[in-house]
Amino acid sequence: MYQKKLHPLLFLLFLLPNLLFSQMQTPLDIALRYIEAQRHQLGLSTNDIRNIYLSDVYTSKHNRLTHIYLQQTHQGIEVSSALINVNITPEGKILYIGNRFIAHLAEKANHPTPDITASEALQNALAHLDIENDEPTRLIKKKNDRHYIFHERGISLNPIPVQLYYFPSKDKSVRLVWSLMIYTKDAQHRWQVKVDAHDGKILDIKDFVIHCDFGKPDKTCLEEDHLHTNIAKPLKSSSHKKNKPTDNNGQNANRSAFLNTYNVFPIPIESPNHGDRALVANPANPLASPFGWHDTDGAIGAEYTITRGNNVHAYQDIFNNNNSIGDEPDGGDNLDFDFPLDLSQNAPYTQIDAAVTNLFYWSNIIHDVWYQYGFDEAAGNFQQNNYDNGGVAGDYVHAEAL
Missing domain, CATH: 3.10.450 (Nuclear Transport Factor 2; Chain: A,)
Known part of the structure; x- marks a missing residue:
């Protein structure tokens, strides 16, 4: 950007x-x-x-x-x-x-000079969110008189930015605020809080973490004004099924002639209920990902043989701490990501390699498809290396399988 x-x-x-x-x-x-x-x-x-x-x-x-x-x-x-x-x-x-x-x-707009400091605004936000902090907040960096970065220790997963803004409030006035972002240690909330820079009151709060609740399962699939008349087919095991790999255009390909092979539910199959897994070879779009999905330096040859590359780093995060433990699926020198998956077995953690591979594939597919519609480097897409195509690099996606 x-x-x-x-x-x-x-x-x-x-x-x-x-x-x-x-x-x-x-x-x-x-x-x-x-x-x-x-x-x-x-x-x-x-x-x-x-x-x-x-x-x-x-x-x-x-x-x-x-x-x-x-x-x-x-x-x-x-x-x-x-x-x-x-x-x-x-x-x-x-x-x-x-x-x-x-x-x-x-x-x-009210007066442009704040009456409380950025640190005081942070303390007010922590109190409002019931986040305990045994240590005094420590300043990491002062960019200018209107923008500060505070240490995250004991409070947030990331450093905490606190910046002065004008904020259009619900009463149609425009209030001077300290705006800050706190990503809670349990990764359950990413709070954006706007604190009135004059009286210290909380004017606005948003959570950037989306929580989904589908409720209890209902055998009839009935809800008010909502009916599913088609029953999905049972999930199939695909642990022993071997399919011929297809190239990026969907044509059957000789597997030995390709690198970058993934056993996944390929586009346009949206879930295991809608089709079977297939071996897909070289799915990277040459315009959106010109050096493939495992490159980061812009030269021929992969920098990673695991589910990581320029657009995405996919890994399991069963402990929900937003970090890899270093056990990503490894496709070896040929980047062959073909791992067993048996959906009839209630043992998801024993099949995590297949799940992470599928996550890596789909995350990259999203990147490559959106690229065709203008979401490229200059438009602010997510890549480690922008390959001299403009924009700001260093913002690849962390895709976590829970």
Whole structure:
């Protein structure tokens, strides 16, 4: 993604002659001039669009649309979620504009100087979440007067960022807050807490960990206004079944002629109830994963023979501590991930290699498919190495089998 960079003089562009713009307009120029010309239709004042900066800009390879994201600020402080995104065609036409700016921001925002410190805000959040902390919070890094990183020891799985924002509250006012993120030690919650920077009250709290509860099983599969008339077929054992491998185009292939073989429930089979496992050879898409699924250095040859690579690191996490214990399935030099799976046996932990292999396969499939629709490096996808294609690297997916 594009690194945030302040542009306090963006609107000096509008003072330049129209002739100059006709000769050198960039997508950013087009976006800014459009917002200025259409501010009344957008419900914004001149002040609302004066102090903005470029949050992100990139061009999609598949359709050549340029996507521009502009961040609203007040007194140099970001307004949470206050963005305008402008999508511009290769011909320089506005295709779509999305507006989440706060109208009449200066009238709604309170004083920009906090009355409590970032550390005090963190203590208030811990108390609200009933998280005990026997040690005083320790500062790791002060990026500036508005952004701090605190030590996670005894509190969180990750270091705790605390940053000053303006937050649009439910009463339509815009409050100065300390926004922080706490990933609890049991990995059950990832709390985002917004603490009022003046009186220390908790204004907003969200959990970024999703918990699913499907309730007790019902033999009739009946719920209110919901009926399954088709009964799924029984799960089949596939521990001894050997299928011919298929290549990335679904054609039968000679297994000995390929590297990268995975015994999985292949796309489009969505679950064991919908089909059988098959041996799939070389499934990596050459555009999305040009060096395969086990590369990280951008040169021919795999860096890993386990279920790890540029897009995904898949491993079992039965202890739910978000860490591998080093027992990932190993395909050897030929990257042959063919492990037994017998779904008639109620012993999932003895078949973990097959499960992790399937998880690795599907996580990479998602990466490669979404890449075709514009979710590439510049758009902020998840890769260890971006292969000089723009964006920010070092954010591959940790896929955990529980």
